[in-house]
Amino acid sequence: xxxxSQDPRHKITKRGQNVTFRCDPISEHNRLYWYRQTLGQGPExxxxxxxxxxxxxxxxxxxxxxxxxxxxxxxxxxxxRTEQGDSAMYLCASSLxxxxxxxxxxxxxxxxxxxx
Amino acid sequence: xxxxxxxxxxxxxxxxxxxxxSCTYDTSESDYYLFWYKQPPSRQMILVIxxxxxxxxxATENRFSVNFQKAAKSFSLKISDSQLGDAAMYFxxxxxxxxxxxxxxxxxxxxxxx
Numbered sequence: 001x002x003x004x005s006q007d008p009r010h011k012i013t014k015r016g017q018n019v020t021f022r023c024d025p026i027s028e029h030n031r032l033y034w035y036r037q038t039l040g041q042g043p044e045x046x047x048x049x050x051x052x053x054x055x056x057x058x059x060x061x062x063x064x065x066x067x068x069x070x071x072x073x074x075x076x077x078x079x080x081r082t083e084q085g086d087s088a089m090y091l092c093a094s095s096l097x098x099x100x101x102x103x104x105x106x107x108x109x110x111x112x113x114x115x116x
Numbered sequence: 117x118x119x120x121x122x123x124x125x126x127x128x129x130x131x132x133x134x135x136x137x138s139c140t141y142d143t144s145e146s147d148y149y150l151f152w153y154k155q156p157p158s159r160q161m162i163l164v165i166x167x168x169x170x171x172x173x174x175a176t177e178n179r180f181s182v183n184f185q186k187a188a189k190s191f192s193l194k195i196s197d198s199q200l201g202d203a204a205m206y207f208x209x210x211x212x213x214x215x216x217x218x219x220x221x222x223x224x225x226x227x228x229x230x
Contacts, residue, residue, distance in 0.1 A: 003160075004160075031216060033216065033217060035218075040222065040223075041222055041223075042120075042207050042209075042220030042221050042222050042223050043161075043207070043218070043220050044220070045217035045218065045219070048216050048217060050216075055216070056216065056217065058217075091161070095216075097216075103211075103216070104163055104166065105163075105218060106163075107153075107160050107161040107162070108160060109159070109160040110160065
């Protein structure tokens with residue numbers, strides 16, 4: 001399968017611990033997005049990369065969150081000092097952008113985080 | 117700020133019947149794109165259909181079609197000949213032309229009765 005993959009699929013952690021999630025986009029996709037989805041809500045944008053450059057960050061992305069995309073391939077999202085309010089599904093999406101209108105985002109299965 | 121509103125938290129349809137899911141959005145932009153995504157239980161989100169705001173013709177993908185009313189800022193999804201596999205959360209999403217991120221509504225949970 002050559003779709004977007006995310007690891008781990010589930011993560012349970014204790015409040016105050018650090019967690020890191022990984023996203024592998026579809027090969028040759030130049031854009032990669034992170035979204036957060038809480039129960040009963042639609043996904044909310046966190047940040048995105050074009051190649052290795054982080055182009056935009058939402059105000060939802062507090063200082064405890066950091067994302068990287070070294071070499072423009074896979075991406076990691078780290079949450080430091082987790083809080084119970086961080087419990088959510090973290091979705092990754094990738095796309096190939098050659099003009100603005102052409103972009104279609106393909107989503108991964110998500111990482112479900114539970115902070116105890 | 118752009119917003120997307122889905123006013124139907126849940127909908128139900130009989131198998132083989134037609135159902136319409138509603139979506140309204142608010143924007144002052146003229147160049148934008150609208151999407152419907154499907155999220156089956158415990159499965160990843162997939163694109164159902166997309167509509168470019170500059171196109172007057174409503175998009176169609178097999179059993180899925182949209183009714184795009186630009187002046188009213190309305191973007192409804194019609195599912196014809198509903199199948200059991202159509203049961204899922206459906207999210208309406210908006211993207212401004214030069215922006216990358218999608219803005220989603222809260223979703224509509226669609227149940228299909230056999």
